[in-house]
Amino acid sequence: MTIEAKVLVVDDSRTSRMIVNKALQQLGCQTVEAASGREALDLMGRDSFDLVLLDIEMPEMDGLAVLRQMRATGDRLNTPVLVISGQEGNLDVVVAAIELGAEDFLPKPFDPTLFRARVASCVEKKRLRDTEIDYLRQMDKLSEAAMVMESGKFHPANLGLEAVAARPDSAGRLAAVFVEMATQVYDRELALQRNVRTLKGGAVLLLSGLLWGLVVPLSVMIYRENPLTLGVTFWSNLVAGLVCCGWAVATGKSLRITWSEFLFLLVWALIFGFSSVVLFEAAGRVSGIALSIIMAMQGFAVFAIAAVMRIEAPSLRRFIGLALGLVGVLALLLVREDGGALDGWGWMLIAMMVPILYGAIDILLAVKHPPTLDSVVSSGLVLVLSAVLVLPFALWRGHFFVLAAEPGLSDLLVAITGFCIGLCTVLYIRLIAMAGAVFGSQSAYAVTVAGIGWSVLLLGESLSLWTGFALVMIVSGLLLVGPKREAGNVEVEFRRKRKARLGKAITA
Numbered sequence: 001m002t003i004e005a006k007v008l009v010v011d012d013s014r015t016s017r018m019i020v021n022k023a024l025q026q027l028g029c030q031t032v033e034a035a036s037g038r039e040a041l042d043l044m045g046r047d048s049f050d051l052v053l054l055d056i057e058m059p060e061m062d063g064l065a066v067l068r069q070m071r072a073t074g075d076r077l078n079t080p081v082l083v084i085s086g087q088e089g090n091l092d093v094v095v096a097a098i099e100l101g102a103e104d105f106l107p108k109p110f111d112p113t114l115f116r117a118r119v120a121s122c123v124e125k126k127r128l129r130d131t132e133i134d135y136l137r138q139m140d141k142l143s144e145a146a147m148v149m150e151s152g153k154f155h156p157a158n159l160g161l162e163a164v165a166a167r168p169d170s171a172g173r174l175a176a177v178f179v180e181m182a183t184q185v186y187d188r189e190l191a192l193q194r195n196v197r198t199l200k201g202g203a204v205l206l207l208s209g210l211l212w213g214l215v216v217p218l219s220v221m222i223y224r225e226n227p228l229t230l231g232v233t234f235w236s237n238l239v240a241g242l243v244c245c246g247w248a249v250a251t252g253k254s255l256r257i258t259w260s261e262f263l264f265l266l267v268w269a270l271i272f273g274f275s276s277v278v279l280f281e282a283a284g285r286v287s288g289i290a291l292s293i294i295m296a297m298q299g300f301a302v303f304a305i306a307a308v309m310r311i312e313a314p315s316l317r318r319f320i321g322l323a324l325g326l327v328g329v330l331a332l333l334l335v336r337e338d339g340g341a342l343d344g345w346g347w348m349l350i351a352m353m354v355p356i357l358y359g360a361i362d363i364l365l366a367v368k369h370p371p372t373l374d375s376v377v378s379s380g381l382v383l384v385l386s387a388v389l390v391l392p393f394a395l396w397r398g399h400f401f402v403l404a405a406e407p408g409l410s411d412l413l414v415a416i417t418g419f420c421i422g423l424c425t426v427l428y429i430r431l432i433a434m435a436g437a438v439f440g441s442q443s444a445y446a447v448t449v450a451g452i453g454w455s456v457l458l459l460g461e462s463l464s465l466w467t468g469f470a471l472v473m474i475v476s477g478l479l480l481v482g483p484k485r486e487a488g489n490v491e492v493e494f495r496r497k498r499k500a501r502l503g504k505a506i507t508a
Contacts, residue, residue, distance in 0.1 A: 002028035003116075005050035005123045009033050010040040010066065011084070012058040016108070020053055020084070023115055037061030041069055049079055051122050054102070056085035056093060064093070067100035078129065080122040084108060138164045138171040142178060149182060156182045208427040209446020211420045216292050216451040217458045218417045219283035225410035229280040230390060230399035232414060237276060238387035239418025244380030244426060253374050255381065261370050265382045268364060273386035275357035282351035288459045292451025294351045295444050299477075300326045301359030302441035309363065321480025325445055328473035355444060362441050365432050375429040383422060445477065 007029045011017045014035075021031045032049070034040035038061055040052070056063035063083060070081070083097045086108040094105050103122045106115060145159040159182060164175035222232055245255060257265070282291060303322045369378065394400040403411045431443065455461045 003120050003123055004028055005119075005126075006030045006032070006048075007051045007053060007119075008040060008043060008049045009053045010037065010058075010063070011053075011055040012036060013055070016055065016084075019109075023110075023112065024053075024119070027116060027119060029119070037063065037066040037069075040066055044070070044079065050126050051119065052079055052081045054081050054083050056083060056097065064096055064100060067097060067102060071101055078126075078133070080126050082106060082118060082122050084110065135169075135171055138167065138175070142171070142175055145178065145182075149185075156186050204427050204431045205443045206446055208424050208431060209443045210450045211424045211427075212295070212443065212447040213292060213450025213452075214454050215279075215417055215420050215424070216283070216295065216447070217288040217454045218413055218420070219280055220288045220291070220455075220459060222410060222413045222417065223280060223284035225408075225413065226401070227284060228394075228399035228401055229277060229284070230394035230397055231401045232280050232399075233273065233276045234387050234390045234394050234400070235403065235414045236280075236418040236421060237273065237383045237390065239415055240420075240422030240425065241380050241383030241385075241387060243419055243422040244376055244383060246380075247426075248374065248376045248380055251376070253377050255377055257373065257377075257381065261373055261378075264364075264368055264370065265378065265385055268361060269382045269385040269389055271357055271361055271364070272382060273389045275354050275361075276386065277390065278350065278357070279354050282347055282354065285347040286351050287461055288455030289452050289461050290348070291351055292448050292455060294348065295355050295358075295451065296325065296328070296448040297352055298355035298358045298362070298444035298447075299441045301356045302362045305359055305363050306366075309367075317480055321477040323477070324473045324480065325477030328445075328477065358444070359441060362432060365429055369429065369433070375426050375433070379422060379425040379429060383425065 007024050009017050009020050009024070009031055011020065012035055017033050017035075021033065024031050029051075032043060032047070034043055037058055040054070044052070054063045054066060061069075063085065067081065070079075080103040081101060082104050083094075083102045084106045085093065085097075097105060103125065104118050106118060141160060141164050145161050148159060156179060159179065161175045161179050165172055165179050167175070223229070226232060248255060286294070299322055303319070391400070403414070407415070428443065
C-alpha cells in the first residue's frame with residue numbers, strides 16, 4: 001500500500017522522528033521534520049502539508065499549544081493532525097487534543113498496522129475535504145457570476161468562469177452551460193444594439209446630409225448676391241458658432257476647456273476655416289449639382305485615410321461599398337447635362353479639396369476628439385474660433401462687411417447657412433462617435449443626393465434621369481459600408497423575469 005502524501009513530523013526527540021520518518025517513507029510519503037512546536041508553525045506558514053504527526057510532550061511549546069495556534073489561524077485547520085504521544089493513559093490529554101482539532105491519537109510506541117491505517121485515513125479525509133472545498137469554491141464562482149449578470153451590465157469574458165468550465169465534473173458542465181447561455185444573451189443584446197445604432201446612425205446621417213446638402217445651393221446663391229467669400233465665411237461660421245454656444249449655455253453646459261482641448265479645437269478650426277473658404281469660392285464657379293457630386297468624394301477620402309492609419313478595418317465588404325459609391329459619383333459627373341455651367345475643370349479640382357479636408361476632419365474627430373468634451377460645446381467653440389482665424393484675411397482682402405440692420409437676401413442666406421452649418425457640425429460629431437469615421441463620411445453621399453434635390457428646387461438646375469442608376473449605386477455603397485463594429489469589451493445588460501414569490505397562505 002502506497003500513500004502519496006507530504007507529511008510534517010513534529011517531535012523534539014530525534015530518535016522518535018527517525019522512527020516515524022522510516023515508517024512514513026515505507027508507505028511512500030514525503031517527510032519534513034520539525035524539532036519544536038515553533039519550528040512546526042513556521043514550516044506550516046511557508047508550505048502546505050497533507051498531514052501533521054504531532055508529539056504532545058515538547059519543551060517551550062507542547063503539542064496542545066501548537067494545536068491552539070493552528071486553530072487560531074483558520075486556514076491551518078484544513079491540515080489534519082495525528083497526535084502521537086506516550087501519554088496514552090492520560091485521557092484528559094487525548095480529549096483535549098481531539099477537542100482542539102486533532103483527527104486521531106496514536107500511542108508511543110505505535111503498531112505499524114494501526115499506524116498505516118490511521119495515516120491513510122487522515123490523508124484520505126484531507127483529500128476528500130480539499131475536493132469538497134474546491135467544489136464549493138467553484139460553486140461560489142458560479143453564484144458570483146449569476147449575481148454579476150443580475151446586478152447590471154456584464155461581458156461573458158468578465159464572469160471568470162473559464163477555469164470552472166474546463167473542469168470535467170458536474171460543476172464544470174454547469175459552468176459551461178452557464179457561459180454558453182451568457183454568451184447567447186450577450187450576442188443577442190449586442191446584435192440588437194448594433195441594429196439600433198445602425199438605425200440611429202442612419203437617421204442622423206440622413207438629417208446631416210439633408211442640411212449639408214442645403215448648404216451647397218445656399219453657397220451658390222450667396223455668391224451670386226455677395227462674392228466677398230472671406231467675409232461670408234466669417235459671418236456664416238460666427239453665426240453657426242454663436243448658435244451652438246447659445247445652445248450649450250441654455251442646456252447648462254460650461255464653455256470652459258483645457259489647454260489640450262484648445263489645441264485640438266485650433267487644429268480643427270484651421271482645417272474647417274480653410275475648407276469653408278474653398279467651398280464658398282468654388283460655389284461661384286461650379287454649379288450646385290456638380291458641387292454636390294464632388295462632395296461625395298469625402299467617403300472615399302476617409303476610407304483611404306482610415307485604412308492607411310488602421311483606424312478601422314478595411315474589410316472587403318466596406319471596400320466594395322465605398323467603390324460603388326465612388327463609381328456612382330463618377331457616373332453622376334459623366335451623365336451631367338451641358339447646363340451644368342462649369343467654368344472649367346480647374347475649379348472642379350479645387351472644389352475637390354473640400355471633401356478631402358472634410359475627410360481629414362472626420363479622422364481628427366474620430367481619433368482626437370476628447371471624450372469629455374461635449375459635442376455642442378466643441379462645435380460652438382471651433383466655429384467661433386474658425387471665424388476669428390478668417391477675420392484678419394477678410395480685412396486684408398477687403399472682404400469684410402457688416403450685416404445690415406434691415407437684413408437683405410444675402411444676410412438672410414448667410415444666417416440660414418450658418419444655422420445649418422452649426423447644427424450639422426453637432427450632428428456630425430455624434431454620428432462619428434456613434435458609428436465611426438468611415439460610416440460618418442457616408443453622409444457625403446446623402447449630401448450629394450440632397451444637394452442635387454435642393455439645387456433643382458432652389459437653383460432651377462436639371463439633371464438627366466439616367467442619374468437614377470448612379471444614385472442607386474451610391475445608396476447601395478452606403479448600406480455595404482455600414483457602421484463600425486464595437487470592440488469585444490462592450491457590456492450588455494441581462495434582465496431577469498422575476499416570478500412572484502411563494503409564501504402566501506394557501507386556502508382551501
